[in-house]
Amino acid sequence: MPFILTSIVGFLAYLVLTFPSGSTLGYWSKPEIGFGIAAGVIAAAIGGRLFCYYKNYRMLNPVRWVLFLIYAFGPFFIAMAKANIDVAMRVFTGKINPAIVKISPNLKTDLGITMLANSITLTPGTLTVDIDEDTNELYIHWIYAKELPAKIEDICGTFPEWVRRIAE
Amino acid sequence: MWTYIFTGSGFWNPIWWLASFVIVAIFVYSFFGSEVKAKYSPDKVKPFLSGWDEVNKDAMQVKASNIYWGFTKAMSGYYRFLDRCHTGIINDYVVWFMAVMVITFIAFITA
Amino acid sequence: MSWTEHAPILIIAAPLLVSFAIPLLEKIDYRVRNAAAVLSLAFSVWMVLIVLHKIWGSGPVVYVFGAKSAFLPLPSGFKFPVRIMLEIDNMSAFMALSGSIAAMVGVIYSWAFVREEEGGLGKYYSLFLLMAVGMLGMELTGDAFNFFVFLEIASIASFGLIAYRREDPASIEASFKYMIVSTIGAIFVLVAIGFLYGRYDALNMAYIAKHMRIGIVERIAFVLLMVSLAMKAGAVPMHMWVSDAYGRAPAAVTATLVSVSQASLYGLFRVMFSMFGVTMNNHFGGWMLIIFGLLSMFIGVTMAIVQKDIKRLMAYHAISQTGYMLLGVGVGLAVLDNPVALRSYGLAAMTGGIFHIMNHAMYKGLLFLTAGAIFYRLRTFNLNEMGGLARKMKYTTIYFIIGAAAIAGLPPFNGFASKLMIYESVYKFNPLLSVVAMVVSILTLASFVKVFHSAFLGPEISKTRDVREVPKSMVIGMGIMAVICILFGLFPGMVVKYLAGPAAVSLANQTGYISSVIGGGM
Amino acid sequence: MFYDIHYVTIVFLIALGIYAVMFQHNLIKIAIGIDILESGANLLLIVLGYRNGGVAPIFTMAPQGKSMVLPTPQALTLTAIVIGLATTALMLSLIVMLYRHYGTLDTREIRRLRG
Amino acid sequence: MGAIIWIAAIIGVTFNALGSVALLRFPDVYTRLHGATKATTFGSIFTTLAVIVYGFVRWYYDGNPKYVILAVHAIVAVVFVLITNPVSAHAIARAAHRSEIMPVRAVVDELFNDNLAKKRGGTK
Amino acid sequence: MKLGVKIAIVLLLFSFLLMGLGFMHKYGVPLKSDMDDYFINHAQKETATNNVVTSIVFDYRGFDTLGEASVLFTAVLGVVMIFREAGKK
Amino acid sequence: MKPMSKIVRTVAASIGWFVFVFGIYVIVHGHLTPGGGFQGGAVMATGVALLIVAYGGWGAERCVGKERLPVFESAGLLTFIILAFGGACLGITFFFNFLANKGGLFGDKLPLGINPGIFNSAGVIPLMNMGVGMEVLAGISLILFAMFYGTKRVREGRCLVDNEEKEEDV
Structure with a gap:
């Protein structure tokens, strides 16, 4: 198969x-x-x-693909544009407050966590540095840490829900 | 005809040379071959070192590094120069190569 | 249309095909693999003989790849060649004969010399055949860029082969040093080919030669080609890689590596005679060759005398003997524009130099193989640790005597014949050069007396007590070379008349080389 | 005599490669120098084959009425690139083995063969 | 249509330039990765968008299939840039952190703390 | 002293090669293009290939490509041989 | 080399196949568009490199099969040289393009001048491209594998039988 x-x-x-x-x-x-x-x-x-290493074929469902396209062109693209402008400002002002923080998005599948990590990395300002292989917790380098300990909403907004709907 | 080569000022023929060599050898042998030979016996092979015991055979052999010692000693200045050239560093190999190339360039473009 | 018309390409393609197939043949049996390697090179020798016969009959042979006819180098209605072609005149065929025999002997010798437990044997044989292919391709091709490609094949295959005994740090080091220097040389050859391409929009050597007009670009391309190829041939002062690489490669490889270097020497001669020739300043080129030759002869032999590593000593002798070839042919080049001098002694000097090429390939190959035979039993190259081998290894001793006598130029072996021709003709050109050549010959004899004394004579020392004669295939391999040495020594006239003499004439005859491709006069 | 930036670049690359091989004592840097040298030679071939206003010599949906650049140097460069790749691969593996044997990458210490 | 192409191209080029400025302004490898890889990704999307639009427009007017080939291949390219670029940034950052290059001016480094805790736990 | 000689060598090489290329044809205006024009004009007819470079690589100069493939093969053999496992065939 | 993180592995698995498809596309369109055997083979070998980087040894071994690679390499080269020999046997000379303009396999005639390209043309050239592509894929993958395992072996000392460093006072 x-x-x-x-x-x-x-x-x-x-x-x-x-x-x-x-x-x-x-x-x-x-x-x-x-x-x-x-x-x-x-x-x-x-x-x-x-x-198909894990032999699950749920990505064959076309609904998930439609959701994926909506996600890619909708919330994800807007977030990316916003974050880009934000980082562009930071390039000029030089106002940074970096930190490496841990978040637990509660995603189970490899594909899901990969999609989330890539979304996080693609929005500037946040960068996935490492992943805990067992618990799927992400370590994220955050260029401007607003508050600590970090909240998921601050870093990746509603991405985990979208990813859960698409990939799990 | 297969054995001649002409060098411009003469020729060379190994068969003639071999023939003359054999003739001379026979000649020499007929003169000197009839001399009385010493009989071989194991005792005579042993060297006599003025009463000392024979040293180990490995030490008897003249080492290759010591052959032509006088020659290398006499030309030691030349060999020191050669040793300075043959450093064994790869960069120097390339430097020599490029140096020859540059010298040839200069010589040929000005010639 | 008989199949022998394809003989020129079969010289190259047969070993190439077998070397590609060896990873598959290896899965059957090791004997199949070795036999295929030997047979393909024997086939090459046969094909070279067929081509040589054809050349004696009807002049240089041209083989055009992919054309409507193999023997029409120009496309119909055009005046320039567009395809790659093999262009084989007497000189190429002579070099190919010497090279293919040396390679065949090397493979036969390897059968027992390289032992199965050392590993990587399939790769070894493939690389060996590829090295032979590179050498033959360099000697047969008539296309400048193709020459570069085959130069690289031969070089890269020899890098791999020199590093075959990788437990020895020095062999890796030798391979690396050779690789750096050789790659730079090859890149300069490529740059020179690019220069010539930019000027003439052609890559065929004969076409470039026909349209050659001397300017700054051509001069620079000439110097790049000359120095790079002289480096690949091992001329002093770019000779340092030779002693490393020859000294550390497996003996069978070294015997063939001598021929590979001579392929570069052939390239040097081809460039200087056929491509540039008298249109370039041939006095300059000739004197450059003579200077390279004198330096190589003298420095090579004086370095050899003080060595105590047997193969390194022989490697320095290889440099020194290359000097003879450069000297002989250089004298021919220096008088190329003077027909009287060329006829009276120039051609004789060139014949001597070219004859020396084949002699050198044979006796130096033989000497390296005997050194390998000693290594096979003793596992050392150090002359200080040898002694008394004459009683243990009878065949090897005899072969060594033959080789040493030939390289030192003792009559009636082949070295004497070629050296005599060089001495006498060079004497007419400039007596001093001839005297230097003779002194070098004496020093050569002296250093081989040293090797003979310390390796074969003397009492048997503890290390050589259990030594036996080497296996049969090695004896056969050395025997072929020794027989050729003796035959060439006894019948030098035959070789000069059929092989070396025509080769010298065809090398000096630039017009003939061009007209075999372009047709018609200049 | 007309100097062009392309020609100067080629010669600069070649001289840079030679500089690296002559002056640097690190094996990896020497390998990089040889690669730079190869790039210079390849660039030479390509530059020699350029024709003003030319397009790539491919007829599939080519623009109308444009001359084509000379195709031979491109073929030669393909060959030269593959040869450079082969040389580099072998060189790097030899460097690995040299490091294993000598424990250093300095050319001044890798000189067991001398004299 | 020309205006769209121009605007897209200008946005793309601007962000690419910003990426290189970020390389100069930021202090360490992680912050530089933010600018250098992600700003250029965003820039590349817009430059490629310009190419795609150009291809489809020319195809519509000329009917020459080579323009649609251009557009389709540009789409494929941008998809794969989007997939691979964050992964490479992640790989570089991970390698940097494993080679113990610590983020400059960081207020907190939980990964470092966790690794330290794991190491201590392992040795006990 | 030695350093000065080395630097002089590099500079001289640079200047000589630059001199050679200075006498080359002007950039973009090849002096002669007989062979290449032949390829451009005849490649489609003789080899039925749209890509002239490919027709040169595999047809007109196919032997070079054979050599090139063998070079790669050689390098592969060399690398595999250098890294071969000890005591294994 | 240890395998890289889960993210890299997942992405490598999900786009690995595309590298191979693209390589094949480059190889078989060598006679129409820029590209050809060497370039396509190199692209495919990049895929193997991706697998090696992402998964370490086992993943790439699982996909490519190190033992089969030398066979593939020889097969590609033999295809190439036998097609060249075919020029001498079936055609006229070595490397003669004996399939072009004859009809049949890759034998369509091309219209002269600028055209959209006909896939079924060019004679032996696409076949040679495929042979060379196979060779380059296998060859570069073998180099990658040899370097990958070789450096590992060298580090662990399994590559050489260690002998005492001989003192040489040359």
Whole structure:
């Protein structure tokens, strides 16, 4: 099952890469499709064992993908823009108050915690330094610590709820 | 014809050389080969070191470092110069290479 | 269309194919692997002989890759070559013959010399074949950039092989030093090729030679090529890597490494004669070669006398013998624009130098193999720890005597024939050079007397008590070289008439080289 | 004689590489110097093949009416880059082994072979 | 449409420039990572957005498929920049902390404290 | 003294190479382009390849590429051989 | 080298396949767009490097299989050289492009001048690209593996049989 899934995903990625290459089958030519299948199979043969390592397929649910897109273009993008402007100001003023703080977002899956950590890292001002492998607690370098001990809302807003809805 | 080589001012033929070598050897042997040879016996192989015991055979062998000792001693100034050149540091190898290249450049562009 | 038309490429492609296949062949059996390696190089020797026969019949052979016909170097209707081609004249074939024989002997010798428990044998044989391929490619190609690529193949393969005995720190060190110097040299060759490409928009050596107009760019490219290739050939004062690398490589590799260096020497001659030739200032080039040659001869041999590491001593002799070749050919280059002098002694000097190349490959290979045989039993190179081997290793002793006599130029061995030609013709050019060459020859004899005395003569010391003769494949390998030494010594006229003489003529004949590609006159 | 920034850059890179190999005593720095040298040679080839206003020599959906730069140097540079990669890989592994044997990266101490 | 492309490009370039200024202004590796990797990510999104818009617009007017190839590949590129950039920043920060480069002027370092506690607990 | 010689070598090398490139053609205006024009004009017909560089790499100068592949192969063998495990085949 | 943190591992697992797909895309489009065997092979080897960095030894071993790599490398090179030999046997000379403009596999004719590109053209060149790509993937991965395990072995002293440092007074 991971093998087939990876090959299908690889095939789709190949089709995206060779998007308007011919006109025989919609937008793709026949040899491209053949090589796309081959590429998917090869990619699955090499990387398939790790792609679905835990063998849970809840990300196949399209609702989660819609939620993910909403999240990416909605709250996440706004937060990122705000934080960027904030850091831009800090670049000029030089007003920093750095700290490495620990938060416990209570996420269980690897994908979820990864998504949260990446969201946190992508919003400037916060940077995931380390992760506790057992309890999924994140250590975050915070460029301007408002109050200590840190609250989750201060650092990542509503991200954990979104991530829980998407990935768990 | 296979054995001649011509060098511009003469020629060389190993077969002739071999033939003359063999003839001279036979000649010499016929003159001196009839001398009485000493008989071989194990006692005679032993060296006589004015009464001392023979030292270990390993120590009897003249070490390779000591052969041509006089030659190296006589040319010690030259060898000291060579030792200074052969430092064994890779940077110096490259320096020599580049130095030759630069000298050749100068020589060739001015020539 | 017979298959022998593809003989020029098969010289290179057969060992290359086998070296690619060795990781697969190794899985079958080690004997299959070794036999394939030996057979591919023997096949190469055979192909070289076929090509040589063709060259004697009908002049230089050209083989064009990927074209509609292998023998039409120019695309129809155009006046410039666009494809890579092999261009084999007498000189190339001569070098390829000497190199492929040396490589074949090296592989035969390795069969027993490199032991299975040392590990990495499949890689060893692959690298050995690749080194041979690089050497043959350098000697056969007619394309400047292709020359660079094969130079790199030969160099990188030899880096790996020199570091084969990695338990010895010195072998890694030698490999690293060789790598740094050689890579810089190769990059300068590439820069010079780039300069020539920028000027003439061509990479074919004959085409560049035909359109050569001397300017500053060409002069700088010339110096870059000359010094880099002289460094790769091991001319003093860029010789330091030679003693390290030759001294520390496995003996079978060293015997072939001599030929690989000579491929660079061939490249040097090819550049100086066929590419630049008389259009460049040939007095300057000739005198540079002569100066390199004199320095190499003298410093090489004086450094050799004081060594006590047997292979390092021989490595310094390799430098010194390279000086003879540079001297002989350099004299030929210095009088290249003077037809009278060229005919009266220039060609003889070049013939002597070129003959010396093959002789050197054979007897120096033989000497390195005997040093390897001593190492195989004693596990040391130190002359101080040897003694009395003559009684234990009869074949090795005989082969060593043959090799030493040949390198010292004692008649009737092959070294004498070529050295005699060099002495006599160089004497007419400048007597002083000839005298130096003779003095160097005497010093060579002296240092080999030293080796013979300390390794083979004398009482048997405690370390050499349990020594036996080396295995059969090593004896056979050394035997081939020794037989060639004796044959060339007894029939030098044959070699000069069929191999070295035509090679010298074809090297001096720049017009012939160009017209074999471009066709027609200059 | 007309000097151009491209040509000066090439020569500067080559001289910089030579400087590194001649003056630096650290093996890693020497390796870096050789890589810089290789970059200089590659840049030389590419610069020699440029044609003013040219586009890449690929016909797939190329712009109309533009001349193409010379393709040969690009092919040569591909080869030279791979050769540089091979050399660098081997050099770094030799440096690892040298460090294992000598316990240092200083060239002045790695001189067992001399004389 | 030209205005959108210009605005996007200008925003992107501005943030990229800010990232490099941050590299100069901030004191240690973590704070520099904030500016250098994340500000440039945001900048890259906008520059790529300009490219995407340009590609689709030219495709709409010219009909030449090479512009849509440009746009699609730019989308793929920006997706992967978004996925990989924070991970690399995280990896660098983690490596820096493991090599015991402590944050400058930090008010609190809970990771350091926790590691210390774990080490003491381990040795007991 | 030795340092001065080294610096002089680097500077001289720099100046000589710069001198050589100074006499090269002007940047962007190749002196001759016969061979490259041949490639650009004939590659599509002779090798049916759109990418002229690929047609040179694999067809006109394919032998170079074979050499290049062997160089990589050689380096791989060298690296694997240097790091081989002791006492293993 | 220990495996890196959970975040890096998860991301490496979820985009690792794309590196390989992209490498294959670069390889098989070598005759139409910039790219080719070497570049694509290097891209794919980057994926292997990613796996090695993220997972340490076992993850990459699990995916690639170190024992199979030399076979792949030889197979790629043999494909290349046998296609070149095919030029001599089926065509005219070594490296002759014996499939181009003949119809069939990769044998379509190209329109001259600027065109959108036909995938099924260029004769043996795409096949050679694939062979070279295979070789480069396996080769660079082998270099990475050899350096990864080799440095480990060197550090632990398993690489060499230690012999006494011989004193040499040359």
